Amino acid sequence: MLCSLNEIQTLATKAARGAGLPWGLADEAGRVARWLEARGLSGLSALGSALEGLSAQDWRRCFPIPSGTIWRSEAGEIDGLLAGVTIADRAGQPLPFAGDGALTLAAVRWPLLTMPFLAGVAQVCDVRLNISLGLEAPAIGIGPQTIADSCRRIEKLSLAGSVRIEQGQIGELPQSLPQLDGSIPVEIEVYDRLNGWACRTYVPESAESQARGAGGSELIETD
Amino acid sequence: MRLDRLGAFHQTRLSFLRAMLRHVSAAGFRFGYDRWEIGDDGVGTAVYAARGPDRTYSLVCFAHDLDPSMRTDRVIAEAWDATYVLYDGTPDDGEIERLRANTPKQEAGRFRHTDLILSRTNKSARLFDHVVECLASGRQPDAARLDDVGYVMRTTAVYGNGKFGIADRQRYAGRAGFGGPFRMEMLTVWMIRQFVADLVDHMARVGGGDTAVPLDPALRRRLGIGNSTGLGLGPFVVNHPALFARWIECRELALARVCAQPVATEESWAAYRQWIERAREAVAGWVVPDPMQAERIARLATDLDRLAAYSDNLARDDSLPWAKINGWAAQSLSLEGQELVVSLLIEPHGDLVDDLADRMAIDDAEMALAGVPGTAGDVLGRIEDRFGWALEPDYQTRDAQARFWYVSANKLEPRLGERWEEPGAALELPLATGRDIAACHADLRNGPTDRSLADFLLRHPEHRHAVRRLYDPDLGRYGQIRDNLIGADLLPLNLLRCKLAFFGATHFDPKSDRWLRINMFCHAPFPDELDTQPPDDWIYPQPAP
Numbered sequence: 001m002l003c004s005l006n007e008i009q010t011l012a013t014k015a016a017r018g019a020g021l022p023w024g025l026a027d028e029a030g031r032v033a034r035w036l037e038a039r040g041l042s043g044l045s046a047l048g049s050a051l052e053g054l055s056a057q058d059w060r061r062c063f064p065i066p067s068g069t070i071w072r073s074e075a076g077e078i079d080g081l082l083a084g085v086t087i088a089d090r091a092g093q094p095l096p097f098a099g100d101g102a103l104t105l106a107a108v109r110w111p112l113l114t115m116p117f118l119a120g121v122a123q124v125c126d127v128r129l130n131i132s133l134g135l136e137a138p139a140i141g142i143g144p145q146t147i148a149d150s151c152r153r154i155e156k157l158s159l160a161g162s163v164r165i166e167q168g169q170i171g172e173l174p175q176s177l178p179q180l181d182g183s184i185p186v187e188i189e190v191y192d193r194l195n196g197w198a199c200r201t202y203v204p205e206s207a208e209s210q211a212r213g214a215g216g217s218e219l220i221e222t223d
Numbered sequence: 224m225r226l227d228r229l230g231a232f233h234q235t236r237l238s239f240l241r242a243m244l245r246h247v248s249a250a251g252f253r254f255g256y257d258r259w260e261i262g263d264d265g266v267g268t269a270v271y272a273a274r275g276p277d278r279t280y281s282l283v284c285f286a287h288d289l290d291p292s293m294r295t296d297r298v299i300a301e302a303w304d305a306t307y308v309l310y311d312g313t314p315d316d317g318e319i320e321r322l323r324a325n326t327p328k329q330e331a332g333r334f335r336h337t338d339l340i341l342s343r344t345n346k347s348a349r350l351f352d353h354v355v356e357c358l359a360s361g362r363q364p365d366a367a368r369l370d371d372v373g374y375v376m377r378t379t380a381v382y383g384n385g386k387f388g389i390a391d392r393q394r395y396a397g398r399a400g401f402g403g404p405f406r407m408e409m410l411t412v413w414m415i416r417q418f419v420a421d422l423v424d425h426m427a428r429v430g431g432g433d434t435a436v437p438l439d440p441a442l443r444r445r446l447g448i449g450n451s452t453g454l455g456l457g458p459f460v461v462n463h464p465a466l467f468a469r470w471i472e473c474r475e476l477a478l479a480r481v482c483a484q485p486v487a488t489e490e491s492w493a494a495y496r497q498w499i500e501r502a503r504e505a506v507a508g509w510v511v512p513d514p515m516q517a518e519r520i521a522r523l524a525t526d527l528d529r530l531a532a533y534s535d536n537l538a539r540d541d542s543l544p545w546a547k548i549n550g551w552a553a554q555s556l557s558l559e560g561q562e563l564v565v566s567l568l569i570e571p572h573g574d575l576v577d578d579l580a581d582r583m584a585i586d587d588a589e590m591a592l593a594g595v596p597g598t599a600g601d602v603l604g605r606i607e608d609r610f611g612w613a614l615e616p617d618y619q620t621r622d623a624q625a626r627f628w629y630v631s632a633n634k635l636e637p638r639l640g641e642r643w644e645e646p647g648a649a650l651e652l653p654l655a656t657g658r659d660i661a662a663c664h665a666d667l668r669n670g671p672t673d674r675s676l677a678d679f680l681l682r683h684p685e686h687r688h689a690v691r692r693l694y695d696p697d698l699g700r701y702g703q704i705r706d707n708l709i710g711a712d713l714l715p716l717n718l719l720r721c722k723l724a725f726f727g728a729t730h731f732d733p734k735s736d737r738w739l740r741i742n743m744f745c746h747a748p749f750p751d752e753l754d755t756q757p758p759d760d761w762i763y764p765q766p767a768p
Contacts, residue, residue: 004385004390089681090594093677124594182335205633
């Protein structure tokens, strides 16, 4: 099916809330899904899978503990969305990847979801970041609100053993993904899965709400 | 910024439908039919084109045969008298067929980025048939009867910004004249008004043949497009605080520019005096059954009498005359009166303020700005300095949390529930801004004040949405409604009225504390009259000589 970006963002926000995240984090999830889908990356699909994992446990334990140069979580695996939030909140403060240093996130679920936050950090700090997810593969370049098309190879990556973040050379990002123009194709299964979570945020009508005319319009007479 | 004041706002020159009309007129848009395939039964398809200097927009209209028993303004309705899409460009036959398969289904249809706005209208059963019958028999309808309702059809929804797959606003926000808020929505409603008037004439011809007469243009202009609005509109101004702040800021800026004028010009003073008379006439015609609003309108009429008398005693070359009037009104008039004075002061000053209408939108950043600065202590100070209003209610009392906002599973629309009597409060929408800031404040006080805000949010992710609001760089002075939006004394109608005033609606007609009827474009020129009628001199028409 074809979706608008606003529809994607709203769906993702509601789904994250329906999966148990508080509204502030759900809002971040909506923005991440929109950012990724606007660049042709399957953000909704990754988010849907991440929410499955988060809702099945105490999601608070999936935040990275921001200490030292290697960040780990209490749960053993860091959630990609929560990793991004934690790093982005610290933009402008000394982060391990400042200068010649590096920040390593140990065991990240759905690392795709971290990337939009890093593009935000690159914007605020005016830096370019290189993201490595293993020794063999070349790093993924991230600039201010841009990402290299090499990001495609982590689209479906459910677990990265480690995610290493370093500063790269300032300059034009080679082969950055363009923003799509027009409706965004979304697989119906992905939409339905997210919508299943979203529906958990809706309140079924009760006898009390019906009697009160909660929306007001129940009382409308045509004339 | 208090809710009762927002709920007394009136339209101004900056209102979105007026800004849209000024733009299409100035840009030289031409309007016409591309297709009129409406049968004798009133069913069929029509396409109207708005041809601008750079682009054409097409209103694709589907007129239906609706069983009167199915006619309802409720959002759960599944059929309407007419349904519409504003299309980006000129649709070919294939596109019209695609729209025919989806548009009549409204929320149940699927759309794409070429489809800019989705809407539907229902007939006023009181007036539509009456006007058709009059015209079919060769006579014009009675003006008073037209004024009594004010429209022959009303919209029951106007959807934009990506709903059901239609275009995101960002797709056209960069186009000249359409960057202002809700401009495409307003263009759609204005073109719908033309279709509705043409449909009335068509049905009269079908019924009366050679006897039928078209609706007299002067009578036709008395008809706007009605609208029923419920709580669905309410959360918007809370959920888009930076955008709403910009609306208020522009309105305040317009007033400040006017009040800073050292003297009034002869022309602006004469226009102002005339606008008072026009407003008096409009207020005299603003008749509603709701006792509370009727009382406010009666007081407003008295306020206008007093404004006229006060202005009699001023001279246009008095020092700072507009500031004097505004200051006097703030001390002397009801809220309705004070806010109407704002509109009247701004009205004769188009040259001074109209540019602000193009500055009322903001570009939503894709990602929130990275970085939450400062320490927990900094936020504590910020809340106590600037959000003290949020700490005032005692949220432990039942009344302070009497309501909760939620989305209904049946209608997928925002609703207001009674927290202590209805289930569902666990699924509350984050609209309780004051209570949530107060809860954040309490946790900040209970922890170390020297830890970073980022660390506080790691420990308390449940406060993230409150902190985002506290630190939104675009909020400025006007981003917060300083009232408890879940209190027992909340009047949700105020939220609706405020937004509708920014749209440019008139004739607010409350039907309960949570829904109302309004009129849009009443007295405005029609698209086929832009060459002969001024585009922006109609909001309160000239009193009859």
